[in-house]
Amino acid sequence: MFTDAQVLFQIAGIGIIVALIHTILKQMGKEEIAQFATLIGFIIVLVIVINGLSDLFNQIKSVFLF
Amino acid sequence: MDILQIVLLGIIASILYIVLKDINRSFAFFIILITGIIIFLSIIQQIAIIFELIQDLGRNANVEGLYMETILKIIGIAYIAEIGASLTKEAGLEAVAKNIELAGKIFILLLAVPIITAVVEAILNFLPSV
Numbered sequence: 673m674f675t676d677a678q679v680l681f682q683i684a685g686i687g688i689i690v691a692l693i694h695t696i697l698k699q700m701g702k703e704e705i706a707q708f709a710t711l712i713g714f715i716i717v718l719v720i721v722i723n724g725l726s727d728l729f730n731q732i733k734s735v736f737l738f
Numbered sequence: 739m740d741i742l743q744i745v746l747l748g749i750i751a752s753i754l755y756i757v758l759k760d761i762n763r764s765f766a767f768f769i770i771l772i773t774g775i776i777i778f779l780s781i782i783q784q785i786a787i788i789f790e791l792i793q794d795l796g797r798n799a800n801v802e803g804l805y806m807e808t809i810l811k812i813i814g815i816a817y818i819a820e821i822g823a824s825l826t827k828e829a830g831l832e833a834v835a836k837n838i839e840l841a842g843k844i845f846i847l848l849l850a851v852p853i854i855t856a857v858v859e860a861i862l863n864f865l866p867s868v
Contacts, residue, residue, distance in 0.1 A: 736814020
């Protein structure tokens with residue numbers, strides 16, 4: 673899953689789109705919905721990153737600390 | 739993964755980071771995190787090969803298994819502490835980064851206690867008993 677740069681572009685894309693949605697919703701005057709959109713995008717990216725992080729720590733444990 | 743690919747990955751990550759930095763700071767931090775993860779996951783297989791070589795050499799030289807294991811664990815702790823410290827420093831938490839480095843040093847010292855005691859005992863054996 674994490675062997676190429678795909679996930680990098682995924683995160684960057686999610687970030688840009690979330691910022692876009694945030695700006696549009698703010699312009700429409702829906703401040704709290706804009707906050708929610710940012711939060712949801714944050715959580716989605718967090719799930720991806722946490723998966724990678726646990727993968728990394730498992731590998732480190734198996735190689736260094738056996 | 740090839741070295742060229744890793745370097746290109748770093749360049750792409752920095753470009754994306756610069757783009758995202760002004761738009762959304764938290765996502766820019768995630769970019770840094772995931773880049774480190776990808777690069778390390780791609781080199782960990784090679785590290786395992788090198789460690790097998792080191793352990794083989796140690797076995798041939800009749801080095802006690804405990805010592806080799808301790809050295810490898812120390813390398814692992816140093817690397818993990820380094821990752822954590824640099825990531826927290828990047829996020830702007832200098833004090834937490836310093837504390838993580840301190841914790842890494844303490845754990846390394848803790849792992850080295852058996853070796854230090856062995857050295858001290860060996861030196862005491864050399865000394866003529868009064």
